Amino acid sequence: MKNILHVKLLLKITQEYVNSHFTFVFSLLFSLLFLAYSYNFSTHSWRPVVLLFFVIYAITTAYVAFVNLRLKNDLAKFGEIQRSTRIFGYPLLLTVLSGNIFSTSFAFMLVAKRRTAEYTFAAYAFITQLFIIGIAALNLFKPYVTDTFLIAMGVFLVLALVYIVMTILCIKFVTPTEAPKWMLIPGILLLLASFTGNLFATLLGYSLIQKARQANPSSIEKWQKIWEKILRNTMAVFGLFFVILMFSLSVTSTWTFDYDFATENNYGALLQTPSLEYPLGTDNYGRDLFSRIVFGARISLIVGFFSTIIPALVGGALGAFSGYYGKTTDNVIMRSLDILYAIPGILLAIAIIAAFGANTVNLIIALSVGAIPTYARTMRANVMQLANYEFVESARALGASDAAIIFKHIVPNSLAPMIVKATLTIGGAVISTSSLSFLGLGIEPHIPEWGNILKVGSTYLETHSYVAIFPGLCIMLLVLSFNFLGDGLRDALDPKTN
Amino acid sequence: MVTSKNHLKSKEFTFFSMIYQKLMHQKPYKMILFLLSVLVHPFTYFIYWKRKHLNTYDQAFELRSQHYMENDLFAQWQQSFEQQEIAKSTFFKEAVSSSQIQQLANQLANRKLQQQVDQDLQKEGIQQLTYEQFFNQQLKNKRFVALTFLPAVLFYVVLILFANPFLQFIIERILQSFIVIVGVATLVFTILYLSPFDPARNLLGVEATPEQIANFNRIHGLDLPYLSQLWHSLSGLFTFDLGTSFAGKEDITHSIANKFPVTLEIAVLSLLMAVAIAIPVGIISAVRPNSYLDYTFMFIALIGLSIPSFWQGLIFILTFALKLQWFPATYNPQNWLSLIMPIIVLGTSITASIARMTRSSMLEVIHEDYIITAKAKGLNEFKVISKHAIRNAMIPIITVIGLLFGGMLGGASVTEKVFNISGIGSYIVDKQFIPDIPAILGGVVYIAITISIVNLLIDIMYAFFDPRIRSKMKKS
Numbered sequence: 001m002k003n004i005l006h007v008k009l010l011l012k013i014t015q016e017y018v019n020s021h022f023t024f025v026f027s028l029l030f031s032l033l034f035l036a037y038s039y040n041f042s043t044h045s046w047r048p049v050v051l052l053f054f055v056i057y058a059i060t061t062a063y064v065a066f067v068n069l070r071l072k073n074d075l076a077k078f079g080e081i082q083r084s085t086r087i088f089g090y091p092l093l094l095t096v097l098s099g100n101i102f103s104t105s106f107a108f109m110l111v112a113k114r115r116t117a118e119y120t121f122a123a124y125a126f127i128t129q130l131f132i133i134g135i136a137a138l139n140l141f142k143p144y145v146t147d148t149f150l151i152a153m154g155v156f157l158v159l160a161l162v163y164i165v166m167t168i169l170c171i172k173f174v175t176p177t178e179a180p181k182w183m184l185i186p187g188i189l190l191l192l193a194s195f196t197g198n199l200f201a202t203l204l205g206y207s208l209i210q211k212a213r214q215a216n217p218s219s220i221e222k223w224q225k226i227w228e229k230i231l232r233n234t235m236a237v238f239g240l241f242f243v244i245l246m247f248s249l250s251v252t253s254t255w256t257f258d259y260d261f262a263t264e265n266n267y268g269a270l271l272q273t274p275s276l277e278y279p280l281g282t283d284n285y286g287r288d289l290f291s292r293i294v295f296g297a298r299i300s301l302i303v304g305f306f307s308t309i310i311p312a313l314v315g316g317a318l319g320a321f322s323g324y325y326g327k328t329t330d331n332v333i334m335r336s337l338d339i340l341y342a343i344p345g346i347l348l349a350i351a352i353i354a355a356f357g358a359n360t361v362n363l364i365i366a367l368s369v370g371a372i373p374t375y376a377r378t379m380r381a382n383v384m385q386l387a388n389y390e391f392v393e394s395a396r397a398l399g400a401s402d403a404a405i406i407f408k409h410i411v412p413n414s415l416a417p418m419i420v421k422a423t424l425t426i427g428g429a430v431i432s433t434s435s436l437s438f439l440g441l442g443i444e445p446h447i448p449e450w451g452n453i454l455k456v457g458s459t460y461l462e463t464h465s466y467v468a469i470f471p472g473l474c475i476m477l478l479v480l481s482f483n484f485l486g487d488g489l490r491d492a493l494d495p496k497t498n
Numbered sequence: 499m500v501t502s503k504n505h506l507k508s509k510e511f512t513f514f515s516m517i518y519q520k521l522m523h524q525k526p527y528k529m530i531l532f533l534l535s536v537l538v539h540p541f542t543y544f545i546y547w548k549r550k551h552l553n554t555y556d557q558a559f560e561l562r563s564q565h566y567m568e569n570d571l572f573a574q575w576q577q578s579f580e581q582q583e584i585a586k587s588t589f590f591k592e593a594v595s596s597s598q599i600q601q602l603a604n605q606l607a608n609r610k611l612q613q614q615v616d617q618d619l620q621k622e623g624i625q626q627l628t629y630e631q632f633f634n635q636q637l638k639n640k641r642f643v644a645l646t647f648l649p650a651v652l653f654y655v656v657l658i659l660f661a662n663p664f665l666q667f668i669i670e671r672i673l674q675s676f677i678v679i680v681g682v683a684t685l686v687f688t689i690l691y692l693s694p695f696d697p698a699r700n701l702l703g704v705e706a707t708p709e710q711i712a713n714f715n716r717i718h719g720l721d722l723p724y725l726s727q728l729w730h731s732l733s734g735l736f737t738f739d740l741g742t743s744f745a746g747k748e749d750i751t752h753s754i755a756n757k758f759p760v761t762l763e764i765a766v767l768s769l770l771m772a773v774a775i776a777i778p779v780g781i782i783s784a785v786r787p788n789s790y791l792d793y794t795f796m797f798i799a800l801i802g803l804s805i806p807s808f809w810q811g812l813i814f815i816l817t818f819a820l821k822l823q824w825f826p827a828t829y830n831p832q833n834w835l836s837l838i839m840p841i842i843v844l845g846t847s848i849t850a851s852i853a854r855m856t857r858s859s860m861l862e863v864i865h866e867d868y869i870i871t872a873k874a875k876g877l878n879e880f881k882v883i884s885k886h887a888i889r890n891a892m893i894p895i896i897t898v899i900g901l902l903f904g905g906m907l908g909g910a911s912v913t914e915k916v917f918n919i920s921g922i923g924s925y926i927v928d929k930q931f932i933p934d935i936p937a938i939l940g941g942v943v944y945i946a947i948t949i950s951i952v953n954l955l956i957d958i959m960y961a962f963f964d965p966r967i968r969s970k971m972k973k974s
Contacts, residue, residue, distance in 0.1 A: 342904075350927065354931075462816075
């Protein structure tokens with residue numbers, strides 16, 4: 001009896017086992033989706049490409065189920081995962097070619113016994129890079145590519161190679177507390193690689209440099225602990241992965257995608273269904289939907305980022321002053337913010353845009369203004385709590401000015417809830433942006449933006465539904481990713497759960 | 499018989515002074531009460547001033563201090579303070595002259611004397627009143643109240659109203675909402691006033707003559723200064739007379755009154771659907787945390803939170819209206835089937851939010867000690883959850899529902915546009931291209947008012963139902 005309980009607990013806390021379950025469920029779901037989509041019910045015919053994907057995913061699912069059973073056996077018999085089982089992870093690495101991110105990340109987890117945060121960063125940097133190469137490679141079927149396409153692809157391939165080498169080096173040399181001195185060089189190189197938008201490389205570089213310099217051990221431990229908690233949450237990692245993929249894609253699209261395909265009318269190819277040349281079809285002006293969606297990610301991320309950071313700064317400052325000084329200051333600030341809080345965000349945005357016109361800058365301002373009160377409230381509650389702590393009192397006793405106390409002592413300690421809140425509201429900002437564009441109140445209609453594409457799609461809903469389906473899926477995935485990431489951050493940073 | 503009557507009298511007469519004392523702690527009330535009783539004050543102040551100069555207090559004070567001086571107590575104090583100061587200066591190794599020490603000791607002793615005498619006098623019932631205290635004492639006097647009741651009738655009405663903590667809370671809350679609503683109206687009007695667009699130019703076209711434009715501006719009062727336009731709009735909002743719209747010459751209040759019920763109907767039905775689905779889902783998830791069911795529900799909830807409502811609407815139209823033909827694609831007031839899709843679309847994100855909130859709130863409650871007690875008592879799980887957990891978990895959920903309802907009314911414009919519903923949201927969107935200032939102002943402010951009223955009702959409901967808030971209010 002005791003033994004059974006012990007095994008059950010072991011299964012629960014073994015990340016590999018939990019993850020294999022998870023991978024199995026998602027691979028199964030995707031293979032079923034592919035199966036459903038592989039048969040065309042209106043023409044009663046099979047779609048061979050989709051069917052092939054179904055077969056690959058089904059095989060992956062079966063393989064993962066097999067590994068899952070082996071893991072269970074190992075844990076029941078030996079109490080730990082055997083080397084012979086870990087070897088089964090290597091073939092699974094190949095599933096990255098089918099785009100199955102779940103099984104790939106599971107494979108990376110399975111093959112390494114001792115995983116540091118750096119290892120995970122390196123692995124994900126590699127996966128991200130491969131996805132970017134794969135997505136950009138679809139441009140090869142276009143009549144022409146940009147001048148920088150070949151160079152960029154070459155650089156990406158080299159980077160992918162670097163990341164896989166880093167993965168191996170991380171297993172060999174990096175421990176949870178330190179890294180050898182020479183890791184400083186790859187660390188700096190990796191920071192340079194973040195110009196391609198691959199933020200996993202940035203994270204990897206930053207933490208390698210920190211460890212190689214043997215800086216403050218407590219800050220290394222803190223950093224390591226937080227990331228350990230975030231990386232343990234599988235969905236949060238996938239959220240982070242998708243967000244970084246989208247970001248990197250919108251950074252690199254300048255070199256690999258031709259903006260003309262997204263904006264120039266092409267009357268020879270109106271409303272084409274998806275094909276190799278136009279992977280997601282074309283719209284009513286013959287513009288390539290795939291390129292439009294890729295370039296649309298940029299706008300969504302920019303607007304989402306700025307309409308989160310501006311209210312976070314303004315609302316954070318107001319909330320900090322209000323919470324620190326209290327009394328009349330608090331009353332004046334919070335009562336005036338109550339007025340803003342009483343108007344639903346999107347209505348306020350509509351009113352502001354009605355007054356000042358629809359363009360990107362106005363949209364960012366309009367969305368920002370409505371979000372100020374919530375940030376101010378979060379910050380105020382934090383500051384009020386922190387202002388009573390001893391370290392604040394001691395800072396005051398040492399003669400620190402109010403501004404120094406607020407910005408050096410209180411604000412850094414109350415950042416965690418603000419970061420969580422910001423991550424969770426970026427998703428809302430992305431939805432609001434596309435909603436307003438859909439109403440004709442957001443981004444100018446000629447700019448490829450997801451809401452604008454959907455607006456066009458809504459008029460061709462009956463005949464060419466794909467124009468409306470794909471951009472919507474992208475919005476949903478991006479928002480979902482931010483929400484998962486936000487949930488993960490909250491679980492990792494929330495002092496309540498610590 | 500006589501004593502009981504007396505007792506009753508004294509009780510009644512502390513009534514006004516007690517409330518008065520309570521309210522004077524807050525600055526705004528101090529102002530209001532003073533203003534309301536302004537007619538009485540010259541008269542009472544005159545009496546106060548006269549009595550003060552009778553000097554009973556000063557005489558008693560003098561007598562008492564002399565008593566202390568004569569008994570040598572004062573000298574003793576002085577000595578002990580002197581010793582204290584010397585000890586202090588030697589400890590800190592400070593060079594202080596003896597005259598300085600003596601001076602300091604003298605000061606301290608004097609202060610002590612004052613305090614002592616004050617205390618003694620208070621015990622005997624002699625004290626120097628401030629005007630406020632004096633006024634407060636007068637309120638205990640039946641004759642004073644009878645005399646001043648007419649000139650300060652509003653003052654007494656306020657005191658009577660605020661005698662009840664619930665009533666005080668409700669009045670304060672209503673006032674607060676009113677101020678917020680006026681603020682909202684001012685803010686929205688200011689935003690629209692600052693607009694660089696010229697409605698006259700947009701409506702009359704580029705070829706309009708300056709006279710035509712001036713005429714248009716005069717008719718709609720657009721040539722007036724900011725403050726008079728603002729006053730005009732505010733009074734229009736509260737008297738339900740916003741004039742006619744710039745385009746089409748329709749009566750704005752009338753069209754808003756026509757469109758508002760449509761939006762409200764859909765919003766309320768969505769809310770009901772959300773509550774009916776989300777609360778059971780949240781409870782099930784919380785009761786079996788980290789199970790497959792929990793993961794599935796929360797995953798679906800997160801998808802519901804992440805799906806853009808207009809896209810969801812389009813997909814619903816594509817699937818259920820165009821392909822399957824179960825429901826009509828656009829809204830039609832005569833056909834209740836056409837309501838179903840908008841209700842689901844509008845309610846999706848709020849359902850997801852409520853489900854997540856219910857789960858976390860329930861999880862928090864389930865680990866409380868009283869739940870363990872209930873289980874230890876031998877209650878079955880169903881009873882523990884339904885009788886003990888849910889009731890406490892509901893409190894934060896209801897607040898969130900109130901807040902989300904506001905967001906839903908705001909977000910209704912998108913759903914209304916997708917399903918072609920002529921509600922208030924799509925009305926505002928249609929009017930913003932001109933921009934039709936009174937129409938947008940009316941639409942936005944009336945929605946804000948509705949939201950404020952809903953939140954007001956929820957807050958008041960709490961005050962009645964939550965025993966914790968009730969007892970807190972009574973204590974204060």
